Amino acid sequence: MSALIVTALGVGWFMARRALSGVEAVTRTARKISDTDLGQRVPIMARHEEIDRLAVTFNQMLDRIEKLVAGIREMGDNIAHDLKSPVARIRGMAEMSLAAGPYDNCEDDALAASTIEECDRLLEMINTMLMISKTDAGVSETHMQPVNIADVARAAKTLFVPLAEDGGLTLTCTAPDTVLVSGDLRLLQRAMANLVDNAIKYTPAPGTIEISVDHDKTNKEKVNISVKDSGIGIGADDLPNIFNRFFRCDQSRATNGSGLGLSLVQAVAQAHGGCVDVVSEPGRGSLFTLHLSGLPEIQTNPGD
Numbered sequence: 073m074s075a076l077i078v079t080a081l082g083v084g085w086f087m088a089r090r091a092l093s094g095v096e097a098v099t100r101t102a103r104k105i106s107d108t109d110l111g112q113r114v115p116i117m118a119r120h121e122e123i124d125r126l127a128v129t130f131n132q133m134l135d136r137i138e139k140l141v142a143g144i145r146e147m148g149d150n151i152a153h154d155l156k157s158p159v160a161r162i163r164g165m166a167e168m169s170l171a172a173g174p175y176d177n178c179e180d181d182a183l184a185a186s187t188i189e190e191c192d193r194l195l196e197m198i199n200t201m202l203m204i205s206k207t208d209a210g211v212s213e214t215h216m217q218p219v220n221i222a223d224v225a226r227a228a229k230t231l232f233v234p235l236a237e238d239g240g241l242t243l244t245c246t247a248p249d250t251v252l253v254s255g256d257l258r259l260l261q262r263a264m265a266n267l268v269d270n271a272i273k274y275t276p277a278p279g280t281i282e283i284s285v286d287h288d289k290t291n292k293e294k295v296n297i298s299v300k301d302s303g304i305g306i307g308a309d310d311l312p313n314i315f316n317r318f319f320r321c322d323q324s325r326a327t328n329g330s331g332l333g334l335s336l337v338q339a340v341a342q343a344h345g346g347c348v349d350v351v352s353e354p355g356r357g358s359l360f361t362l363h364l365s366g367l368p369e370i371q372t373n374p375g376d
Contacts, residue, residue, distance in 0.1 A: 163191035240277025247285035275303030
């Protein structure tokens, strides 16, 4: 009798596991889906009619969502591209008006100068949007070559030291002499500049910003580029959204910006097969780290 009960329990457990395997496949696929990867699909087992119908319906829903997201992105890209010409014309007319001065009314000169400034800001935003879209889609003209990311970090320090000092901040950089990665120099420079500029914007005086480049302690083939600040920090509710386009935390809305800088950093990281993460706490600063794959020719001579 006991043997029969054990056998029945074993068969019941096996049948339950077999029946639920399809549900587990749907769950795993749902967990893998992210805003940048909608290509996951549930495998069709061809074993359970109900589970297979669920999987087919789930996959059809993902197909529709993927097409909708692609359509929205394409529409946004087309709008951004079409906006460049009229904004450039407005800027040109304002520049011609300013060059034709001076006017008796100083407000006219100020209006023309303000128009040029706002047009430049809009053009920069549009160009950044298009760069993010092209990088996300993998169609941007990238020129992969060995890049000394330590030099990129030191150049970013040199570029932003005057701005940091004007704001009462101390900007430092610690990096070996040579740390090579395979990448597009222009994109990596842009990502580094965005991280440092972001840190300066949200760090009140007196504050510190530390740029560092090193090798991952658990995987020497990986390179970490970090920007740490003593700024206002980011709340837990905002952290999951900071890499979304145009997202700005409530405490950052008083600061000039478009909300595209971190989106571009993430796009650049993904274009290089890497990622970017952040550790932050309100009032205690933020630590952004760009993770990239290093080249085997990496040298480890200490430097500053």
